[in-house]
Amino acid sequence: MDADKIDDIAEIETTAEIDSTQDPFEQIIGQDQAITLVKSAVTQRRHVLLCGVPGIGKSMLAKAAASLLTRPKQEIRLHNNPDNPERPIISVHIIDEPQEDVEEPDIIDTKYARPEELPFEVGVHMGYRCPRCGSYSLPEHNLCMECGATKRCDWVGDNSYHGLFRTLEVIEEPALGSYSCYEERDGSTYEVLYQRTHRDTIQITRQIARSQAFPNSERVEVSQRVLISRDSTRFIRVSGASPVELLGDVKHDPYGGAENLGKEAYLRVIPGAIHEAHEGILYVDEIASLGAYQKHLLTAMQDKKYTITGHNPQSSGASVRVDNVPCDFILFASCNIEDLAKLIPPLRSRIRGYGYEIMLNSYIEKTKDTIADLYRFVAQTIREDGRIPHFTKDAVKKVIDHAEEIASSLDGQRNALTLRLRELGGLVRIAGDLAVQDESDLTMPMHVNRAKSICKGIELRSFGRAESIEKIHRDYGSYFF
Template sequence: MGSYVNLNDYPDTSYVKIPTNPLDRVIGQPEAVRLALLAAKQRRNLLLVGPPGVGKSMIAQAMSFYIERPREEIRVVHNPAYPERPFIEVKTIDEIEKEKNELNSIEGQIIDPKDAPQNVAERLGYRCPHCGFYSPPTENICPNCNNSKIINSAQGPFNDVFNVIGVAFGVNNTNDRVTQTRRIGDKEEIVVYEKFGDKIRVLDEKTLEKRRKMEKKSPSKVIVPIDRNPFVLATGASETELLGDVRHDPYGGHPQLGTLPYERVVAGAVHMAHEGVLFIDEITHLGNLQRFILTAMQERKFPIIGRNPQSAGASVRVDDVPTDFILVAACNIQDLQYILSPLRSRIIGNGYEILMEIAMPDNPQNRLKYLQFIAQEINIDGKIPHMTMDAARIIIEEGRRRAKEDHKENSLTLRLRELGGLIRAAGDMAVEKQHKLIEKDDVKEALSLYIPVEEKIKKYYGSMYNAMNQEATGSQKGEYNTYYNYNDDRTYQ
């Protein structure tokens, strides 16, 4: 917190030093932070249990800061013998670097068109055959003499010979490429000149041979890149988002019209999280999909298949796709019973279960932590000014009041997400009034707006029953009357 040791030392929240360490920004969860750091270093799983807004997702995201960056890239490779069963190829960072060097070695030499033989520069469209003026090949008319730069590529007694030689090396003479010979010492070699923007690329025999060998390799597609984010947030919105898919091809993968199966493979969250952190909030919402997470954790690989039985991708399957991730799952206390037993056992067997705190003692040190939280929220928002200390004290007192609602005396609430909303609302009030800092009156006004809508309904209508009857249609009123008569309860609790 800088050189300041208590609240009275701070002029306003802009003087609060925000930690660079992500886990140090988590407020009031020392045990969870300690185990999260340990889990990141030891690659253990976590189950975070607690109400919304206490820092579960923040802890999960911070864990990715402490693990090594991914060192593997996952590719799906075309299988010529059986296209519906593409191969998986895993490349390490060293192998990728070696590939880049090999690709650079087949790039050839880049030269200025004026350094190329004149006949080559003319045939590629850089040099005017009439006046010798050089201009970009995109200009068909010479800007110097206004004559056409286009010449018959079939001119010359040796063009047919060069075409045959070029084919042997996998290249053909076109308006973009010219094959010739050149003498280096006592040796004569084939050389290919290619258009390369405003320059010319020169490929010698060795480079052409390397290129030909690389082109013989089966084509591939990167589905999990090396430079990916090691933190992956997954939901149960769809199986395809979680487990991957093979996109539909209306042409059924036809060799000429369609798209080859390997090109339609899409990785899921379990694959993108390989070597990283897979965070699943409200994991019980996955329902039966939890069993697939369990399989991916156990096997450390999970196949990608077409998940729509009506799709052309349904016949495609890619096996052995790596899924070596750290699972961080989160749920509320009441949903704990709905976590799949084997999945929970897998988490416990290689990780930790953590019950999140909902309040922390109200003492000077923790009040400074609250001040840090306020400054963090303001910085994250980026659209509101900092806060005076009088205003910050009201936020702290509101935190104390909310902790008391959770039956935590002399404490400060750790349900900080809602307090963050209060800070933003107060900031909006300050912006509206053109205040340079959020003042205590701005916070008080925000508090008046932040009354739960249920309380507003009771104040305006008298009860939830009255509100529902006044706002309902005739048919709906009958339903409400039946419901409330059955329960014999016309008050809102």
Template sequence: MYVDMRKEFLEDINTTEDVLIPEDPLDRVIGHDDVMPIIKIAAKQRRNLLLVGPPGIGKSLIAQAISSYLPKPNEEIAVLHNPERPERPIVEVRKRKEIEKESKEFGGSSGKLIDPKEVPANVAEKLGFRCVHCKEYSSAYEKICPKCGRDKFAELNSQKRHVRELLGMFDSNKRSSTSFPKKRVTTTKIINGREEVVIYERVGGNKIRILRPRSFERRGRFSREKRNVIVPLNRKTFVQATGASETELLGDVRHDPYGGHPELGSHPYERVVPGAIHEAHEGVLFIDEIAHIARLQRFILTAMQEKKFPIVGRNPQSAGSSVRVEDVPCDFIFIAACNVSDLQYILPPLRSRIQGEGYEILLDVTMPDTEENRAKMAQFVAQEIVKDGKIPHATRGAVEELIEESKRRARVIDDTDNALSLRLRDLSGIIRMAGDLAVMEGSKYIRRKHVRAAIKRAIPIEDQIIKRYGSYEAAMQKDLTTRYGNKSSFKNNNEESVNRSYM
């Protein structure tokens, strides 16, 4: 029996195996109770967000949870060939209903698959299934008959060449197009007392599909379109573009070494690559540390305003530099995240756009030390163990030990008494280290001693340096690399000559 920690207390469980993990992703977010109603409104009303706070307090988790509230995407974006101006491909946006209807029609035109022995003998021979010499059936991929050892298609090709020569058709290019086996054979058949045209199509090396002319025309209409689907209908509604480059964020047109030559190269529409802003259409575009892509913020602002953004070749020395696709849709919910110190580096118009169509939220770094919040910490431990998948569950004593460490960190780092730290990413590292220790020991559960050992070992590198050298400056002086080397540290060892050129 699972225990819902949103309604029960820590004393109600023996191990984290007993904890019920909520199905709603937003209910998995620990803390931030005062802002969760606003976040849920933003998810329902498609509002933009700016989440502000130190690393590891749940900004990414909140952004992912919001995307789970969105409906399935309703539009597919494709780029079509423009025969008049190939370097200006055309954008096509199709709705889900249209695509499903077309798929149904195409499915109805797929025809019936039958065995080669069920079709007329001359059709089976032309499609490559029946040997004209011994009349034995075999795979169409086998040129030599496995029974008689003769070329199945030599006689048919010879007859066809003879007819073409009699008619004066000596073009070698045309001659090659008539060789056997054929992909498709058209003939007539009596159906319900009427003579109708029937198309037999080879499928692989062992099957034949029967098509009627009408269904074949529908298939031809679908296949003749030169189109490149850049944003498919079935896609994720969460796109993370943290630290993205210009091409990753805005899209690009790939280079063609043949310069887009119609015979040797590829068409421009085939080389169009969407950016993250396009892939996030009808979904969430999340960028953490938004200040680190300062020069790209103006492009995000334009995309948010226009809800469409062109895709162009961004390398001036590439064959794609002359290609431009206008009005590619990019209607997304924008969620940005940053630290307090980075607010000054966010473009003021971008912040204004977020404020005008959403909310700016300062997230908490601690939560009160109450029985309810201690139960939430147990839920957090259970979630991290399940997410990791490689460590055992924790006992109640192990959870209590982690809660004490959370309380200590709230006091030391955030100067808050009677509180629990929400810097949960650091605490998750302790959970995993304790779990690894339990695995190495062969323990069924993570116990209190494992958490204590993990807390003792999970010391930041700065604290390790100070513990070993006394100060960071002393560590710098004793660093033996040429970058941080300090000759004064060796004044008592002048008689020793050490060659460090290799470093």
């Protein structure tokens, strides 16, 4: 039976007959108005504040919103700045969709040679020649057979501590090597690729250099790196008040980035969540817990770019700064109604002015349609869990009765169903577990009854019935029932 067309619940025997939907928005129950606003917020690139009690689908809505994002167009690269290495430079590259008919570069010729015949420098790079005395030996020998020098040190490029590790990596895998270089001939640039195809044979392929074959494609220089890849997820979730996580950082280097000794500054820059969410969604759970960092978030939202610098003043990262790092994101923030007062007014005003504040329902009127929605929710929870048996119709009725009790006790509503569905999902899972224990193929009403007494909150069980639910709710800030 289609999830959307449960016209007559009486027709259903078990929840196995209810199909599940893959659409993340259709999985969200009872929040139709919020769904409409969220959909339009993503298309119009507006900010959203989701407000409501715990477990009613705030995070679900934000994740569903991410499914509407289109593929990012920009790749953010970071370049070494040779004139001032502590001020690496940002560049933004708009990347078009890949062209399907891109051809491989034309191969001009292919020939084979013995390793001894290779040009001296190529021989050194491929491990056949000793860089000190020039004598020939196989790349498997790390030391020169004639003079005892370490053959690989020089050709990995530097003597730094990073160079050492790269040296070790290469030595571990010396069996097949390759080396490529560029050759200028008759006014054209060719790429020459040397590949060790056999122990004593080198295949040499000469082809039109990539930059000439594809004039529009750039060869990536060594001194740049991709900071935010176009393929990275642009739905970024943050919680808590870590400035490093939110705003980025520059790692410490014990050598302070000294040339040939430390790690260059542009390689130590870590983007923050605001940068990783560029062209996407930044979901800040419990936004009030950001505290003082809310104003940095506000600046990022206003300027759509934000400087990355090291946060620890004792660290060598503190002297590095990257300006103008793009961070044009849609903010999705969530908070409980009691925490609204902790949001700084300009941030709230920004969200109101450029987006939506959405209050999510904590209950919904009990009608034929909303009962059908809860049937769908039970079926969905069972499928998602994957370890519990389906519910009989009577067992679902018990769950629905319970949803009505919660709406009455926590929201003071008659003839309503709760939308605190995380809690209700807990009941479904425990009832299912009890059915598994009983080796029952289906979850029965008695399992739901037993589950209800198990999932009563600790406070309620230890205080007994004497304490009123409202008092417990008030004192413990919980919504146990």
